Amino acid sequence: MKVIVTRNYEEMCQKAARIIAAQVTLKPDSVLGLATGSTPVGIYQDLVKKYQEDRLDFSEVCTVNLDEYIGLDRENPQSYRYFMNHNLFDHVNIPKQYTYVPNGLSSDPEDECEDYELLIQQLGGVDLQLLGIGGNGHIGFNEPAESFAEETHVTNLTASTIEANSRFFGEGEEVPKQAITMGIGTIMQAKKILLVANGESKAQAIYDTLYGPVSPNCPASILRFHQDVTVIVDEAAFKKVTEQQ
Ligand code: GLP
Numbered sequence: 001m002k003v004i005v006t007r008n009y010e011e012m013c014q015k016a017a018r019i020i021a022a023q024v025t026l027k028p029d030s031v032l033g034l035a036t037g038s039t040p041v042g043i044y045q046d047l048v049k050k051y052q053e054d055r056l057d058f059s060e061v062c063t064v065n066l067d068e069y070i071g072l073d074r075e076n077p078q079s080y081r082y083f084m085n086h087n088l089f090d091h092v093n094i095p096k097q098y099t100y101v102p103n104g105l106s107s108d109p110e111d112e113c114e115d116y117e118l119l120i121q122q123l124g125g126v127d128l129q130l131l132g133i134g135g136n137g138h139i140g141f142n143e144p145a146e147s148f149a150e151e152t153h154v155t156n157l158t159a160s161t162i163e164a165n166s167r168f169f170g171e172g173e174e175v176p177k178q179a180i181t182m183g184i185g186t187i188m189q190a191k192k193i194l195l196v197a198n199g200e201s202k203a204q205a206i207y208d209t210l211y212g213p214v215s216p217n218c219p220a221s222i223l224r225f226h227q228d229v230t231v232i233v234d235e236a237a238f239k240k241v242t243e244q245q
Helices: 009-026 041-054 080-087 109-122 159-168 184-188 200-211 219-225 239-244
Strands: 002-006 031-034 062-065 067-069 128-131 153-156 178-181 192-197 229-234
Touching: 002 009, 009 031, 009 041, 009 128, 009 192, 009 229, 041 080, 062 080, 062 109, 067 080, 109 153, 109 178, 184 219, 192 200, 192 219, 200 219, 200 229, 200 239, 219 229
Parallel strands: 002 229, 031 062, 031 128, 128 192, 192 229
Antiparallel strands: 067 178, 153 178
């Protein structure tokens, strides 16, 4: 794994955006795997800037998102589809029909998972997968578990994830308890992976990812078995590693 430690969140975002921009420049028809959460927001802002100021061209790009809540309509501001439109897709020249997010309203979520897995294969696989990380080491919505889930699947969110994500929901709005997520196997098939994290709340998860046992207790730890992973973290998220050195 290549690990880059930045001074702050802004620098983390700039470096990650540069890697994504380089990918799109070198392979204009890239399939980008994208992530939601607060961490990538600044990266998407930088990409929008690169589109507006440097004419970074997304016209041939396809995107597949990691996950989506079950039960939220695409127009619901808490849905990941809405998040992606709002933070990136509405502001660059990517054809919307080539932006894929699992359908959280499917009448048959299991079927939706199979279709999503197939779709990724039909697109030729993910060229570059962007990942955030949960405080408990989850990637996508692959929560700590007994074993690594291979393919796209329906998952029950842990109490800690529901609690962490409740900050995005308004009062009286319930955080969904289930989601559709790419599996660990799906993520590991990406040709390149870019993991980003900032802030002290991610310090333990980053330590476990880089130095803990490779175990489904910290799903991100499996990334150590991938051949092309870049981890970009700010100093706060790297704190536990620094303390051990
Ligand atoms: C969610 C998403 C993950 C994301 C994680 C961290 O649960 N499913 O893909 O990495 O939260 O979110 P944040 O970046 O807001 O800390």
